Amino acid sequence: MEFCSACGGRIARRIPQGDSRPRHVCTACGTIHYRNPNMVVGAVCVWEDRVLLARRSIAPREGFWTVPAGFLELEESTADGALREVFEEAGARCTVDRLLAVYDIPEIHQVQIFYLATMTRPEISAGIESVEVGLFTWDEIPWGELAFPTVKAVLKDWQRLRDGEAVSRRDFIRPKPPVTLPDDQ
Amino acid sequence: MEFCSACGGRIARRIPQGDSRPRHVCTACGTIHYRNPNMVVGAVCVWEDRVLLARRSIAPREGFWTVPAGFLELEESTADGALREVFEEAGARCTVDRLLAVYDIPEIHQVQIFYLATMTRPEISAGIESVEVGLFTWDEIPWGELAFPTVKAVLKDWQRLRDGEAVSRRDFIRPKPPVTLPDDQ
Ligand SMILES: [Zn+2]
Ligand SMILES: [Zn+2]
Numbered sequence: 001m002e003f004c005s006a007c008g009g010r011i012a013r014r015i016p017q018g019d020s021r022p023r024h025v026c027t028a029c030g031t032i033h034y035r036n037p038n039m040v041v042g043a044v045c046v047w048e049d050r051v052l053l054a055r056r057s058i059a060p061r062e063g064f065w066t067v068p069a070g071f072l073e074l075e076e077s078t079a080d081g082a083l084r085e086v087f088e089e090a091g092a093r094c095t096v097d098r099l100l101a102v103y104d105i106p107e108i109h110q111v112q113i114f115y116l117a118t119m120t121r122p123e124i125s126a127g128i129e130s131v132e133v134g135l136f137t138w139d140e141i142p143w144g145e146l147a148f149p150t151v152k153a154v155l156k157d158w159q160r161l162r163d164g165e166a167v168s169r170r171d172f173i174r175p176k177p178p179v180t181l182p183d184d185q
Numbered sequence: 186m187e188f189c190s191a192c193g194g195r196i197a198r199r200i201p202q203g204d205s206r207p208r209h210v211c212t213a214c215g216t217i218h219y220r221n222p223n224m225v226v227g228a229v230c231v232w233e234d235r236v237l238l239a240r241r242s243i244a245p246r247e248g249f250w251t252v253p254a255g256f257l258e259l260e261e262s263t264a265d266g267a268l269r270e271v272f273e274e275a276g277a278r279c280t281v282d283r284l285l286a287v288y289d290i291p292e293i294h295q296v297q298i299f300y301l302a303t304m305t306r307p308e309i310s311a312g313i314e315s316v317e318v319g320l321f322t323w324d325e326i327p328w329g330e331l332a333f334p335t336v337k338a339v340l341k342d343w344q345r346l347r348d349g350e351a352v353s354r355r356d357f358i359r360p361k362p363p364v365t366l367p368d369d370q
Contacts, residue, residue: 003193005186005218018313021258033190035259036223039296073206074220077289078296099287099352102298104262111224111263113287113296128203167284167352 006031040112041081042069044158045094047119050135051155054090056147057131064147067154068092069112070129082115090133091125094118099167101157103150114154116162191216225297226266227254229343230279232304235320236340239275241332242316249332252339253277254297255314267300275318276310279303284352286342288335299339301347 001011001024009028016023016032024033044067045052053065068089072081079096086092094117103112124133136142138159146152161167186196186209194213201208201217209218229252230237238250253274257266264281271277279302288297309318321327323344331337346352 001190003188003190005188005190005196008188008193011190034256036221037257037259038221039224071219072222072296074222074294075291077291078287079289080291102263102284102287104264106260106262106265109259111257111298 001033004029004031005033035109037106037109037111039072039078040069040110041072041078041085041114042067042112042154043082043086043094043096043115043117044100044154045086045090045092045117045119046158047122047135050137051141051158052086052090052092052119052124052133053136053141054126054130054133056129057126058129061147063131063145065142065145066147066151067114069114078113079115082113083117086117087127089127089130091123091127092133093120093123095120100161101154101167103153105150112150114157116158186218189214189216190218220294222291222294222296224257224263225254225295226257226263226270226299227252227297227339228267228271228279228281228300228302229285229339230271230275230277230302230304231343232307232320235322236326236343237271237275237277237304237309237318238321238326239311239315239318241314242311243314246332248316249330250327251332251336252299254299263298264300267298268302271302272312274312274315276308276312277318278305278308280305285346286339286352288338290335297335299342301343 004011004026007026007029009026011024012027013022014025015021016025054068055065056062068086070085072078083094083096086094097116097118100116101114105112126133141155189196189211192211192214194211196209197212198207199210200206201210239253240250241247253271255270257263268279268281271279282301282303285301286299290297311318326340
């Protein structure tokens with residue numbers, strides 16, 4: 001962020017009075033531009049004993065398989081957003097059964113919320129962000145070609161939690177490389 | 186949003202190619218500025234049979250009581266953010282027990298996530314955003330002076346779910362006023 005979205009002035013990083021961390025502050029109008037992690041919503045959509053997956057036509061991880069998911073829009077609920085992504089990416093219609101998982105990925109400034117959903121009809125079709133879509137039994141899931149760690153996690157959580165009521169919460173935090181202390185010799 | 190935060194150019198609202206809704210697009214450098222709802226994190230913090238509340242020193246709802254909660258920072262997990270808010274607003278130290286509730290409030294572009302937490306010591310102290318803080322039994326909770334509908338909801342969910350495993354998910358959507366059709370006479 002280099003310029004103020006309110007007035008076009010130059011942005012500086014400074015700690016506002018009463019705050020404890022540096023913010024993007026406009027040097028012209030004084031507006032403080034707070035930043036907040038991005039929310040991704042998605043769904044594990046089930047038809048009988050099969051789960052809906054889409055093979056990505058776009059970066060990142062083009063050609064790999066995912067459950068339908070994407071960024072939440074400004075004026076929709078997380079459940080509505082998940083159902084919108086399901087329809088946009090895989091042409092499927094679902095109803096939401098329950099909240100399935102909340103994943104934190106602070107390293108990429110994301111919180112991901114996944115719902116368990118039941119398809120209301122078996123028709124599916126690849127949207128613009130998908131090369132192909134498919135319904136997979138557990139043994140047919142292309143485990144070696146999944147797009148992201150969260151896709152594998154949410155499929156496992158779906159199996160683990162299918163009869164229970166718990167919601168999975170996981171932190172996806174890549175281990176930091178060991179700190180190399182400066183050699184003082 | 187009037188100006189591009191990347192280059193300072195003028196922003197126009199238009200539907201980018203391959204998209205289906207209007208976005209803030211820079212007329213100078215072409216950057217599409219997506220917007221995403223804000224994430225609020227908080228905690229129901231318990232010491233023995235009492236729950237921690239803070240009376241707000243700031244707008245909105247100055248003087249009313251709330252559970253500690255606030256905007257998630259960019260590089261923290263939702264649970265870490267909740268514990269940070271607890272310490273900042275009420276000087277309390279807690280450990281997170283479980284995810285308690287996910288509330289959607291699309292009207293104000295918020296998703297709120299609440300944790301159930303146990304205080305590790307009874308000391309509390311009002312932070313800069315609080316007039317006072319207190320530990321309340323269920324019957325002592327100032328129900329008529331709670332700051333927001335979500336505060337009442339999460340306290341009720343805490344009682345309802347205390348022995349169970351379910352996570353509450355609620356939509357806070359104000360009913361739209363009835364549409365008045367133009368009179369064609
Ligand atoms: Zn400005
Ligand atoms: Zn620009």
